[in-house]
Structures are given as structure tokens and as C-alpha cells.
Amino acid sequence: MVAIYRADNDEQIGTISDQDLDFLVEQLVEEDLEDTDYYVDRETIDFLKSRGASPTLLALLQRALGDREGVEVYYFSEDEAPSAPGVDEEG
Template sequence: MVTLHDKETGAFVGEIGDQQLQQLIDALEEESATDRDYFISRAELEFLEEQGVDRGLIGLLRTALGNREGMEIVWRES
């Protein structure tokens, strides 16, 4: 399992499975091979939906985003 956290506050966002993590890695831009954070916005969520990313993961990210314009999430192996 993998945990997601709000990079700015450190708040726990939720747990995702390895396949869901792989979908994020495949769909979003990484700055390096060791990059473990992603910027999430409403536009990014729409893009992820278009890419067929797991609906549960998108819902989790949408809830974490709330009414903010964007946020950075960081993932950690648990």
C-alpha cells in the first residue's frame, strides 16, 4: 500500500494500491526518477479521468483538493 499526503500541510489524504500509484506515475509528469510528488488541480483531475484512471483514486484526490485551485501531493510506501 501507498499513502498520499498533502505536501504543504503533511495531512494524510488516503491510501492507494500499487496499481493506482502506477496509474499516477504513468499519467503525470515526474521531474526525476526519484520524484514522489505531483501537482493536482481540477484540470489535472479531468485529464486523469480522460486517461481512465481509477475512479476511487480520482474521488480521493477531488476530496483532498476541496475548493482549492491546486495542491501538491506526495506519496510514501507504507
């Protein structure tokens, strides 16, 4: 599973399958090979829907967008997800 976060507040929006992530990566432009963030707006969601995105992926992106014009989201595999914002990993 892959955790999706809003970049503006590091809030986890939800999780998607590895297949949904593969679809997202194939459909959207990445700035480089290590890019893990995307700008999503209504046009992006409509585009993904027209390309066959799963209902789960579409619902998650819609929830992230809410009533905003657009939102930056990023992802981590659950095994590499960061700790909560402001938490020092060294304790």
C-alpha cells in the same frame, strides 16, 4: 498500499493501490526518477479521468483538492511512510 499526503500540511489524505500509483506515475510528469510529488488541479483530475483513472484515485485527489485551485501531493509506500510530523524517530 500507498499513502497520499498533502504537501502543505503533511496530512494523510488516504491510501491507493499500487496499481493506482503506477497509473499516476505513468500519466503525470516527474521532475526526476526519485520524484514522489505532484501538483494536482481540476484539469489534472479531468485528464486522469479521461485516461481511465480508478474512481478511488479520482475521489482521493478530489478530496485533497477540496475548494482550492491546486494542491501539491506526495506519496510513500506504507512500509516507508514517515512518522507523524514533529515526532522524533529516535524518541
